Amino acid sequence: MRILILFLLLGHTLFAQLNEQCTINVHIRFGQSDMQVGDTCYPIFQTDSLRLEAVKFYMAGIELWKDNKRVWAEPNSFHLIDATEPASMKIKLPISNAIQYNQLKFSIGIDSATNTAGAMGGDLDPTKGMYWTWQSGYINVKMEGTYSRSTARNKKFQFHIGGYKYPYAAVQPISLPVQSNSGIHLALNLEQLLERLFTDNQFEIMSPCQEAVRVSQQMASLFTLMNP
């Protein structure tokens, strides 16, 4: 019995060493530069500027695929990416070297089953500020800040994007080609999205609606892989 436990422990340690071969590094970008939450102002439309107060979103259901076959799926895969928490921007995937893959799949946002399953823990705990209270449902994406020409109070912009029910489901699947055994650098470039929203005079989206779905679709198209 003791030997068995020892063996299991040993196996676990060995396995742990094999793990963490793949890290997904998430980068929030704006045009050609990395984007920080805080006092930094970013020029937009040449004459205007914006500042970020929060960027948070859920990455869920991380899977690795090889030639259209799933080779690995993270169990209980829910990650809250928070631009102010560097640790949250690195997702370590515990996979062994033996697994070969050429595609990364995940979704932005929380699926319908999880949304209706009651109180969850970890990154899904409602204390994380990513859960609507007046109407049940996860906020998939939060983007907040100020924009010099915003017509909202205090020149703010606030986008809380969520919704899990038809016709306003705002969960988006994403699939990107990657290479085995290399760190994955995933970039989300917000420039186009914010330019489009500001052009449309959108400064506040706070509930599931058609515009929220549109933002989620556009955001999903803005994820790219980059070289660090």
Place this chain on the structure above:
Amino acid sequence: MKKQILFLLLITVLICGFTAEQIQLFSIPKGWPKPAYNMRKNPLQAANIALGRVLFYDPILSANQTISCASCHSVYTAFTHVDHSLSHGINDRVGKRNAPALMNLAWHSSFMWDGAINHLDMQALAPITHPDEMGENLESVVSKLKASALYPSLYYKAYGDSQITGQRTLQAISQFLLTLVSAQSKYDSVMRKEAIFTQQEQNGYRLFKQHCSSCHTEPLFTNLQYENNGLPVDTSLNDYGRMHVTLNPSDSLRFKVPTLRNIEFSYPYMHDGRFQKLAQVLNHYTNGIRQSTTSVAILKLPIVLNSNEKVDVIAFLLTLTDKHFLFNPQYTYPKQLLSINQTP
């Protein structure tokens, strides 16, 4: 061999003990449907229910320690806010809907007059954070609970460690709410053939089945749906009910069908508490229906009841009063809060 028998015996005892506890904490009344709440994910245990009960009565959930769940959901009135058409919360701010009675919630899969809440666990979040109710947020509640003298030990008893999280807090409140089962009214005794209706009650029951039960369906006395029962819009509130949640015009003026159990005590009635008396409610259904495209089918034709028949229907409705529920000592202010000298 002896060891094996001993082991089997132990398992049997454990299983029996477990089942006995489950039956005691929650049981499905005979003939009732299966609950909607998945108790496998949040198994009822005495210590968790006790924690939920303390949370329910503790104003620590509000921003300035003045409002608890029980402030608007009083046990003696079937957990509604008696005599308040609209409830008032923190700093005496008045909300825009009547506090619903709380009972048999295990059978509900959506909550609030407009169904904005999709799970019992998530229900408490709404009043905790509403600026007119408790004006707080869950993150701050959790830090207050962590800092309190009382709660770490209650969480330890409930969860085996004293870690306090949003999930555990919400699940504990659910556990207490799940135990609020009302199924011991005179009506229930009659259905179990342990009592009989008076002639008046019997006639009321017949009329009820004819005119009311398609929405107020037995045994829960609600079909758990959202319906437009023909109430004219109160232009000081402009509340269109479920449409605010779904953004779908076909949901305009639909509100959740409330249970009629303990209706004798859960006045005032309707989503905005506009009626004080059951007689007013019946008069609405016979004379006050405002027809619209979304009104419920059964109300498209007039309901005709003479005054004697209305009295009979009310006599039947009073058989839905459940004194065991209303005066259940398991539901009242918990002793743990008395011990830290807090006022209710």
